[in-house]
Amino acid sequence: MSLRHALLAVLSADPMTGYDLVKYFDGTVAFVWSAPHSQVYPELRRMEQAGLIEATTVPRGERATKREYSLTREGERELHRWASEVHPPPPLRNVDRLKAAHFEWGTYESIKRQLREHLNHWSAQRRQWRQLVGDLESGEVPLLRRRLERLPPEQHEAVVAFRAFAFQGQIARADAEIAWAKRGLALVEQLEASGATIAGELAEAQPADGARAQRTGVAGATA
Amino acid sequence: MSLRHALLAVLSADPMTGYDLVKYFDGTVAFVWSAPHSQVYPELRRMEQAGLIEATTVPRGERATKREYSLTREGERELHRWASEVHPPPPLRNVDRLKAAHFEWGTYESIKRQLREHLNHWSAQRRQWRQLVGDLESGEVPLLRRRLERLPPEQHEAVVAFRAFAFQGQIARADAEIAWAKRGLALVEQLEASGATIAGELAEAQPADGARAQRTGVAGATA
């Protein structure tokens, strides 16, 4: 349950409402972890029940109130535990790679479209992460600033370094994905130029009978 | 629902039983997609209902039988559709990065242990993927061989190239993760050497009062 720890980590910078947290999980925190509000609110209630956080009801305007959550001592201990434990790596599930392994079922055009999307997506992500690393290092990230305010100056260096380190990992990942997509585009162009055929291309050309011809052709070869 | 398409993709090489499929999803296919048998069997039933695959009951031994699944025309069409569509990128959720961003809560020792694990894990994965790419290119992968048997020779080149391309993506990812972990280890050692303190280290040293001292210290600074 990493959502729980992501919430604890953000709350360690500053007490805030569920709404504030949701904004972070749509914004900068979503750079490593994302969650919709329908997941955040119930989880906060459960964490409160578990004694990891506590809520104070704060008035807003005339009639309305909001609930502001802050870490308890127990919540801090949980963060310590989590940050120190070695967790088994999660099972691999990569749709992009799964699809790429079976691109033979697509057409050259559709494959190129997908690889270009891949390239655009990771390029955009990369830009965001680079921006964030810059902002972290120049002290322009409010959440980090508030976290540092609660810590003695001799700890600041490490905190900033770890935050930047995490996002540099994302940048490295993006670099790998970008290079991969480019390599894929080159591969497709090379295959196209060499006149290599693929199943998807044929099926596209002759929707019904193309598939049949292919199948019987195979049956003939097998028999 | 990528499990469905992963199953379709494997079945496109050869008709086989749920048990066979489960083995692939623990073996080579798990290199990009993994699933336990408790997920595979029900999904196969649903796919059969949906007309994407069909089962023939094959006897084994005296009394027992097994169900062998093969793609239907509709299943092939679904594979085509899936392979041609652009899918929105899945939301980011990376526990390792989330943790790294908050390593301040750990101790130098626990951080190093985790980074070393990360390094070992991705190095091992990398070795497997490299082995697989080699085997794919030298025609030693049974599943690929059976897939190629159903296709005219002029399509072989592209099929092999796409398979290898997918796993090269995994290798590139592994390279990025390995470099990241090494960078992290260097960072920790540098911080340690420079005498920088982190919260987790202090909490470890003085479990109860360390945290309090820190907190009141902060309150004092803020007030």
Add this chain to the structure above:
DNA sequence: GTAGTCATGTAAGAGGTTACATGATTAG
């Protein structure tokens, strides 16, 4: 006979997505 493999399920629960739903407050 017995251990290992082949073969196929069910079920409870956690985590996540999408949609539905509501009402107060604030800025224009």
Add this chain to the structure above:
DNA sequence: CTAATCATGTAACCTCTTACATGACTAC
């Protein structure tokens, strides 16, 4: 007054994990 934002939920549904469960077949 009206639109945007603040604020907080519930519910149905899907995917995945973990555990429980069963029985036939094969090699020794």
